[in-house]
Amino acid sequence: MNFDIQQVAKLSRLTLAPEEAAKLSKDLGAILDYVKNLEKLDTKNVEPTSHVLNLENVTRPDEVKKSAARDKVLKHAPASDGFFFKVPKTVSRA
């Protein structure tokens, strides 16, 4: 199985060192070859399973409830400012 490990890494938001990329590329190749076994099965008329309970549209009333979650969450955030998570700038001037 041939694939571009650096492209998959980019989609995954991971930076791989060259030796890491080589090892992971080999591992993934072996696993993808192994799962090829499934090609033997005819699944043309089979519905996919995304979930085993067959639940549909589980909803609950949209009620306002008290919660201290915001303060607790922000307390342990890597960086915050007031009510917000703080991050470095997202766009740079060209």
Place this chain on the structure above:
Amino acid sequence: MSDLHLLTLKEAIEQAKKGGAADLVTALKNRAQKLNPSVNAFIGLENTSPIGAAASGALAGVPIAVKDNICVEGQETTCASKILKGHVPPYDAHVIQKLKNVGASIYGRCNMDEFAFGSSCETSTYGPSKNPWNLNCVPGGSSGGSAAAVAADMAYAALGSDTGGSIRQPAALCGLVGLKPTYGRVSRNGLIAFGSSFDQIGPITKTVEDSAILLNVLAGHDAMDSTSANVPVPDYTKNLNASIKGLKIGLPKEFFPKDSAGGMDKDVEKSVREAVEVLKGLGAEIKEISLPHVQYSVEVYYIVAVAEASSNLGRFDGVRYGARAAAKDLNEVYFASRSAGFGQEAKRRILLGTFVLSAGYYEAYYLKGQKVRTLIRNDFDNAFKEVDVILSPTSPCAAFKIGEKSSDPLAMYLSDIYTIPANLAGIPALSVPCGFTAAGLPIGLQLMGRAFEEETILRMAHQYEQKTLFFKQKPKL
């Protein structure tokens, strides 16, 4: 009494109701002080005390250990990963609330494979847990710390989570009882997600009765988990001694080929076949069945579960929780935090999951995997028309040496060959001790039941356990 750490959960509750739980907590702490440096079952020894009226609840202050991927409010929860170092959840998982409501003290944070990715507990950023039966061996995984803690009598019982065998396989390798409930039986709210259509929380205990006692507390509908099942919860301890005469047990011919041991080690095959005879003696009927697509379980799992995992782990990007790497812009924060924070196995599964979901490959891999999952579910539906319980080994081999399989991911994945099918089908399954190898390592027997029929497998396992009494043997520590 100096042997308080040896009690079963049931005995510990009785003891606590008579004399309070403080001595029990002290006994476990002393035990952990002595053994945890060599076993490495616990990442932390934090404990909560029951508040107010809860203290007189069903668990009476008895300590329960918890895997490090189940959120406890105000207490660091890391999934044994560097990327969640310093993460303090703002709420209790539903199961933690339930335990606290009946007076349990939450005691000890159990080591695990990073994000539950593994079958050996070797991928933890805190180093591997050791198997109390042989410290050179793995305790299994991913709930390896939970199993090692209970097997070493450093905990009376522990919570684990099971996505492809992560409760049952370590229970088997450590000589314990591990139960994965039906998907939806126990709320996943507050369990840090790996494979959302597979994950279930369940107990790892010394006896089957202990497992039933804890399931009574854990099971039930939760409005905060939209995949939680609204199905009545029976008293799982009530019918443990009801006769199993006439119950039909299926032996899948794919797991038990006529002329060979199949994929299992000789010692495992021998113990499992002896277990079949014991169950026959207890009145169960044995029947050969077929699960024609079960041989494709590992393939399906390593497509569908890693796809779900790669998606679930997208949230770990250094913005809202855990560790953030220094970077000059936001995009770099994502890359740098994730690359520094995830270990090798986590990266492997994120990459694999991202690949099978990516444009051009989605249909050939992910959709194909979901379709074969349907075929495997149908196999179980058909089999359960003929039998009440399906029997297999829990693991093809007993505990292996630390390092033995860690360099070959595929070999490691294949150690879940008997446990994965129950997660694909969403059915309940448990592991109960069924003997020892020539080298003195525990072997586990797996019983799988119909959805929401935990009672049946618990009843059968309990009577098998009381007949064989393997649980009375203890590791020499």
